[in-house]
Amino acid sequence: MxxxxxxxxxxxxxxxxxxxxxxxxxxxxxxxxxxxxxxxxxxxxxxxxxxxxxxxxxxxxxxxxxxxxxxxxxxxxxxxxxxxxxxxxxxxxxxxxxxxxxxxxxxxxxxxxxxxxxxxxxxxxxxxxxxxxxxxxxxDWRDLWPSWLRGRLRSDWPDAVDAIVAGSANQAPTWLRVNRLRGTRDGYRQRLLDAGIAATAPGGFEDALLIEGSLPVAQLPGFGEGDVSVQDGSAQQVADTLALPAGARVLDACAAPGGKAAHLLERDPTLRLVALDVDPARLRKVGDNFARLHVGAQATLHAADAVDADGWWDGEPFDAILLDAPCSATGIIRRQPDVLLHRRERDLDALVLVQASLLDALWPLLRPGGTLAYVTCSILDAENAAQASAFLARTPDAEALPLGEAYGRPAGPGRQRLPGEQACDGFFYTIFRRGVDDARVT
Ligand SMILES: C[S@@+](CC[C@H](N)C(=O)[O-])C[C@H]1O[C@@H](n2cnc3c(N)ncnc32)[C@H](O)[C@@H]1O
The missing domain is CATH 1.10.940.10 (NusB-like)
Structure with a gap:
């Protein structure tokens, strides 16, 4: 042995x-x-x-x-x-x-x-x-950052460079999301305690429990049965940004592996959810996660390019759209340290274009009065505040809704949390509401 x-x-x-x-x-x-x-x-x-x-x-x-x-x-x-x-x-x-x-x-x-x-x-x-x-x-942790990215930090966050670098260097804690359909947060916390695992229930994150360090999911009671998921606090707050009436028709345009979509459905199984992802293998994970969590039996899943609505949209407008856009992942370097090795400045330019084309393509699919959440796990202005501001400038019927300080510091029309703040990943949130297009009314 x-x-x-x-x-x-x-x-x-x-x-x-x-x-x-x-x-x-x-x-x-x-x-x-x-x-x-x-x-x-x-x-x-x-x-x-x-x-x-x-x-x-x-x-x-x-x-x-x-x-x-x-x-x-x-x-x-x-x-x-x-x-x-x-x-x-x-x-x-x-x-x-x-x-x-x-x-x-x-x-x-x-x-x-x-x-x-x-x-x-x-x-x-x-x-x-x-x-x-x-x-x-x-x-010096800064030596791990490529010079182009250090330059971006200095120009985007001149007062927070050291904090960002330090927050990205530390090991992330384990954030859990308790499946409301299967039990309460307090109940699950007790189950963890019974298994010898101490967790805190952080204020402002309704479904979350926080455990220090990393923990294999196999040690989480009821993980296989769908009682709990592992999901950072920043990602969990996305569900708070979308106030959805029962039965709302919701599009998750970049859904895989399905963490945020599943969270929405755990909170309200009556949602009529359409989940897209351009990557068929990743989309299969959405189905697997939904099955494990006992959600989404009525959801529609498409492996499709969200930009090409003709290829997948049935013409019925959405009450809400979640655009959790592909991004530089610069907010989650503590979870993906290889971002520092592999991300190039030209990747960023390409991502900014993709994000803009996703915003433009999805906007007409929203009903007037509906909301679109544009979120990223980036900390770069080009993908976040500048991207959101440019969208507002070219979209007459879009307005940004205010978000409270629970989502981080003001950043253009949205809010930005930097890595490590509230023990969370770096994340950007903006909510756009579709109003009346002044240009079309006149
Ligand atoms: C940030 S991840 C989404 C994470 C997911 N929302 C979650 O919470 O589990 C971005 C996803 O966008 C997908 N994607 C990228 N470009 C896309 C496009 N044009 N249409 C649809 N999905 C796209 C990627 O395959 C990737 O799975």
């Missing part, structure tokens, strides 16, 4: 190094890498370990590279990229994860052998011992 767990411990380090190699050196997203790697590990403890190592390693990348530059005589050549990934995985186990050093070192050195790098096992051992003894050099 001991032999088995040691072997799987080595396998977990190999898997973590492979995932990190893909993310660091081959432009792969962390989500995609973990999505492929984790299901191949049978032991849930190994899956949790791989995930923890990968996240931690990406957060200490700047310190690990400084250590390697100082501790080895010449930079690692390209062919040693997998070794660099393994070393980062090794360093991360010591700090910040604080795993027992002896086991972490032994498993990581064995992983080097398992990766066909027996000739470098001694080097791995020496470098990890040095890290254990001296610690990694202290670093």
């Amino acid at each position: 001991a032999g088995t767990s040691q072997a799987t411990g080595v396998a977990a380090r190999v898997v973590a190094a492979n995932v990190l190699d893909g993310v660091l050196h081959h432009g792969r997203s962390l989500k995609a890498g973990l999505g492929v790697a984790l299901p191949a590990l049978p032991d849930p403890r190994d899956r949790a370990l791989v995930e923890a190592i990968c996240f931690a390693a990406l957060r200490i990348r700047h310190r690990a590279d400084a250590a390697l530059a100082a501790w080895i005589p010449s930079p690692l050549p390209k062919r040693d990229a997998p070794l660099r990934a393994l070393l980062l995985a090794g360093f991360a186990q010591l700090d910040p994860l604080g795993l027992p050093a002896h086991a972490a070192l032994a498993a990581t050195v064995d992983a080097a052998r398992a990766m066909g790098r027996a000739h470098q096992a001694k080097l791995v051992n020496a470098l990890l011992r040095r890290a254990q003894r001296d610690g990694l050099p202290e670093g």
Whole structure:
């Protein structure tokens, strides 16, 4: 048994190094890498370990590279990229994860052998011992941010750059959304307590419970039965922005994997929901989530491009539209640290165009008096306040509705929460109401 767990411990380090190699050196997203790697590990403890190592390693990348530059005589050549990934995985186990050093070192050195790098096992051992003894050099979180993004932070949030960087560097807590259809928040909190898990019930987030650190969903009572979901507080507040009458016809134009749509339906199962996503594989997750949460039996799901209404719209206007637009994800770097590695300025320009075309294409589908929520998990002005202001300027029958400070600081016609504020992700909210088009009336 001991032999088995040691072997799987080595396998977990190999898997973590492979995932990190893909993310660091081959432009792969962390989500995609973990999505492929984790299901191949049978032991849930190994899956949790791989995930923890990968996240931690990406957060200490700047310190690990400084250590390697100082501790080895010449930079690692390209062919040693997998070794660099393994070393980062090794360093991360010591700090910040604080795993027992002896086991972490032994498993990581064995992983080097398992990766066909027996000739470098001694080097791995020496470098990890040095890290254990001296610690990694202290670093500046800002060094992890690409210069174009730092420039955006300075121009968009001159007084909050350090707070944004710090809020993006910390590990996110676990936010839960209790399914109202299955029980109360207090009731679920008690079930957590009975399972030895302490949670707080944060004010202003009606369905939310907050747990420190990360927790595998398998440990959440009733998760499989749909009693609870994992969803950040910022995302949960989207449901508060849409005051919907019973039976309202609602479009979620960018719905996958379905977190916000499911929340709306948990609050009011009478909603007539149409959920779209351009990605058929992701849309299937909407169906899976609805099934788990016992919602959406009457919902219509389309794999379609929301911009091309002719391809999917039946002509009946919507009372409300949720546009949770594709964006830079710069508000959720604490959950997707690889955004700092992979996001390019030209991606941002392309996203801004897509967001504008989604807004313009969806607006005519709203009935007069109806509301459209435009939200993003971005902190960049171009996608948020500037995008919303430009939409208002070119759309005579659109007005922005006021949003309270519960949604963050004022940002153009909307509100912005910065990463880490109220323990939440960075998020932008705006609500547009469709009124009478003055231009058409005259
Ligand atoms: C921010 S995610 C949505 C998250 C989702 N609302 C939730 O709460 O689970 C954005 C989604 O927009 C989808 N998307 C991007 N462009 C689209 C388009 N033109 N039409 C429909 N969906 C699109 C992406 O596939 C992605 O799933």
